[in-house]
Amino acid sequence: MFRMKNKLDELVSRGEQIRIALVGAGKMGTGLVNQISRIKGMTTSIIVDEKIDKAYHALDSAGIKKEDIIKTNSIQQAELALSKNKFVITDDYTLSYRLDKIQGVVDATGNPPFGAQLAMESIEHYKHIIMLNVECDAVVGPIIYDYARKNNVVYTGTAGDEPGAIMELANFAVGAGFNLLAVGKGKNNPLDNYATEDDLREEAISKGLYPKMLTAFVDGTNTMLELTSVANALGFTPDVLGCHGVTADIKEIPSLFSLKEQGGILNNYRVVDFCFGIAPGVFAVVTHDTKEVHDLMDYLSMGKGPNYVLYRPYHLTSLETPITIYEAIVEHDPTIAPEKGQVSDTITVAKRDLKAGQYLEGIGGKDVFGKITSHIDQRNRKLLPIALITKKTKLKTDVKKDELITYDMVELEEEQIITKLRKKQDELGL
Structure with missing residues (x-):
């Protein structure tokens, strides 16, 4: 600096x-x-x-x-x-x-x-x-x-x-010669997918936040969006729909974020996830393919391997x-940018039973919350990215609580620039 x-x-x-x-x-x-x-x-x-x-x-x-x-x-x-x-x-x-x-x-x-x-x-x-x-x-x-x-x-x-802080850890890990396996963030707030601003208004005001903002934190949507930005910068995806979201202390992260055949929870590497118990920090799980490096990591009290965690215990927004x-x-260099394209997406899930003809409340509202999935899954199932919901997004059909909302269930506000940009982005395959 x-x-x-x-x-x-x-x-x-x-x-x-x-x-x-x-x-x-x-x-x-x-x-x-x-x-x-x-x-x-x-x-x-x-x-x-x-x-x-x-x-x-x-x-x-x-x-x-x-x-x-x-x-x-x-x-x-x-x-x-x-x-x-x-x-x-x-x-x-x-x-x-x-x-x-x-x-x-x-x-x-x-x-x-x-x-x-x-x-x-x-x-x-x-x-x-x-x-x-x-x-x-x-x-x-x-x-x-x-x-x-x-x-x-x-x-x-x-x-x-958190996305920028995660990217700094990832840059350090790759720059130092490690193999980057997984990245993630600590979840600051308790997770309640069905929280509404009515539930959280008093707490939000006491913290100087808009109620919808705090709702998006608590219902998990904000975490999903942040991990989507990280995924699109690194070319990573969630291991499962919505991530694992385990509870652990930092010493448990390397073993948990190992493949199932290694005793961990992962089906694949190159994933994004979140964890309770380490907030407000961010983490990167790394490994190496030489014995000398493993020996040195052990000597440096980084664990027995084969996976290790790099951890930053704060982020200052x-x-x-x-x-x-x-x-x-000055340097013309981004902190984090979606260089890999739309690799993952935060799609839309119903918080409650919804009726045809109603306008949807988007991020932080009482109607829906977000979950991260791969862009391939989003595209194949025509799932609606939650950030495309505007004040004039209308349901064309009834939707049950916990149902994934698809494009054909809604009328989007076609004249909004964000709608036009996403349509063009998908057409160009970005």
Whole structure:
């Protein structure tokens, strides 16, 4: 990280800095603003939120003076403000990518349809796009990534989120010469596939979260989406529908995540999974094919093998995002991107009995939850990726609780960019 600090110091010495736009001033976005405010050479020049008071609060909490915060939807006024090193708040998301001084856009909305639109428009305007929106990445990341490469900008997930933290472990393992067998994350919240925001509203408010966000954590959908993003970056799949989700301490991981014939739980290697008992950490299971390395791993107290676990006991969510911003804008290197295409998918399962004609509540709602499967399985059974559900997605047939929902059971909102992108992505085989 001293390379990052030195490069940023060089920018400051030339009177320059990295300028980013943040879209979404919730808990993660506000944390990011505060973190960036203490990094010389990097600034959150513009914050977009439909609730303008939240954008103001994000800057105010970071110690930005009131007179330095300009509220405007005018591109001319915004450009003038940035030229004077002021900060802009707005509810017009297009300002995030229309301003010449902005180099990168951070999506911290968690809204899949909007995220797809923001990403494509940002890339169209040659802005790097940093996604704190795994919900969008998991369903149309491959085609957005392809579009970004063609426009010579970086599309990336972020350090601090579990997918980025897992990818850092995977990069280390492969770079050091190990064979990567499995990767995963600790599950922070208890798992209740049928949880609703009514069940969790009081807890969510006490934690400063939207109830739907906490619901997506508890019902498992968020974990499935995160593992889908990891799978699409590594070319991995879940070993079984929805993963094993075992309970274990970290010392048990190497033996558990071995093949069944070795006494473990796995049918195959090159898989993603999650585990209770090691949260908030992430892990990678590795092995090697030489006796000398096994002997040295034993000497280093890494276990008897043949499998070993590499473990990171924390992830700092948006507080680590400045690293990704730097890597994307200065080094043109993504933290995590769906380079392998749509290898896995998070599909849709009914939380309760549903009736034909009703509009579906998507991620974090009372109607459905997500489970990860291979993209081949999703395609063969025509299963509906959960992140394609919008406010106008309507059921065409009755659905029973725990039934997997397929494309032919719903009317999708065909005019939504996320729907169009997924259709094109599937046609191109990305």
